[in-house]
Amino acid sequence: MAYYLFVQLQESVRRADQVLATALQSELSFLKAQINPHFLFNTLNNIYVLTLKKSESAPTAVMKLSNLMRKITNDTAVDFVPFEEEEQFIRDYLDLQELRLSEKTKVNYEVTGDYSRCNIAPRILIPFIDNAFKFGVSGHTASEIDIRLRFEGNNLHFSIKNAIHQSSGESMESAGVGLENSKRRLDLLYKDRYELSINHTKESYEVLLQIELL
Amino acid sequence: MRCIAVDDEPLALELMETYIAQVPGLDLLTTFTDAISAWGFLKKNQVDLVFLDIQMPDINGLQLAKSLDRKNPMVIFTTAYSKYAVEGFNVEAVDYLLKPFEFSRFMEAVNKARVQKALKDTIPPVEDDQAIYVKSDYQNVRIATRDIQYIEGFDDYIRIHVDTGKSIYTLMSLKSMLEKLPSTDFLRVHRSYIVPVKRIKRINNQQIQLGDKEIPIGKSYVDAVRTFLNIK
Secondary structure (H helix, E strand, O other): OHHHHHHHHHHHHHHHHHHHHHHOOOHHHHHHHHOOHHHHHHHHHHHHHHHHOOOOOHHHHHHHHHHHHHHHHHHHHOOOEEHHHHHHHHHHHHHHHHHHOOOOEEEEEEEEOOOOOOEEOOOOOHHHHHHHHHHOOOOOOOEEEEEEEEEEOOEEEEEEEEEOOOOOHHHHHHHHHHHHHHHHHHHHHOOOOEEEEEEEOOOEEEEEEEEEOO | OEEEEEOOOHHHHHHHHHHHHOOOOOEEEEEEOOHHHHHHHHHHOOOOEEEEEOOOOOOOHHHHHHHOOOOOOEEEEEEOOHHHHHHHHHOOOOEEEEOOOOHHHHHHHHHHHHHHHHHHHHOOOOOOOOEEEEEEOOEEEEEEHHHEEEEEEOOOOEEEEEOOOOOEEEOOOHHHHHHHOOOOOEEEEEOOEEEEHHHEEEEOOOEEEEOOEEEEOOHHHHHHHHHHOOOO
16 A cells, blocks of 8 residues: 555656656746736736725635635645636636626636546646637627536536637737647646647637546 | 826726826826727827726737827836836837836826926927929929928029029929918018028018028018018
8 A cells, every 4th residue: 555655656746747847847837837927917906906995805806816826836746636626726716807807708607517526637727718818808899708617427528618809919829838838738647538629710719628537 | 197098907997097086187088998999099189198008808008009109198008917018118108017006106107207298398399391292304303391492483484492402493483382382481572582481581671681692572572571570
């Protein structure tokens, strides 16, 4: 048993090393891949405004951001976390994104199936969600972002769809980097156990990801 | 100072409104949640200062700033992330506010804008760039009106004396030439002469001194000239 644990530990250390060294180069870029600094500082700004207004939602927003930051700092060396925890992360993240949005953008989020015994690589889905907010929001057109998570046994079917509004070349490039990081992590952690397809048209962007969880 | 604020995030915009309202003399005309609408407004309205978020959907703040006239209006960027800082200054921003920022930091930026505006207001506007086109040697020649020394009329052509280069000859009457020129800047003083008002050095009832050239005043033009120049 002790030997088994040791091997497990060794294995997970090795994986973590790989994740950091090969896929993400440094802890800093690992953190960045998990949370976009733009999201972080805009959220801090929104919280600043809420506190200035003495809004009742200020404490909740601080707690949500605090939850996110705690998970990010705790999970740096962890390969997998219970999906329940990750689901809470996504929920907090979406709630904070909501603060940034005008009434023109609607977010649909749905989780179905039983995930009580599933584990997942932390933040593996976040770059896709982040991307949808980056490109799927417009200042003058109404838009929707659809996020669906469906569990069938150990299989997670994740889909996210947004309309495309932004056309700036620079931004498209930076989106590519975030997605590249995600793909590299998928390759390292779920090799041969995931399927990723991206439907990119002029009007919309849809990511379909199926992972066989552990 | 007349200003507008542009930010895609409602709370961020709310903060700008609160801050601006606390500054006497800073007049918030309106706010925008996207750069395209702001651009439309700026094309039609006189605005001194724009508070501009950088990262916005559709068109970002830098693209908007670059599409504006270089000198007018002034821009203060507001952004959450410093990635664009250097580029921000390349488009001649007055200041660059990193979110979140306190009121005192905001005031610092506004004061910078005030200093710039005061400077701008004391600098005289650039000399106008008016020009006329005349036909000469089968071509249309551009003549900047401020380069004209005087215009001399002959039977069926005129000679335009200019500061740089040779005189220009063109087939037309002094009367039609006078109609081409800005009426506040040029004056017919003789059957054969038009002079630029700003170059008049001395004048009596018989002649006008322009630089080192003396131009006669026609008898029938004396009264008109004196009235135009407000000489009693």
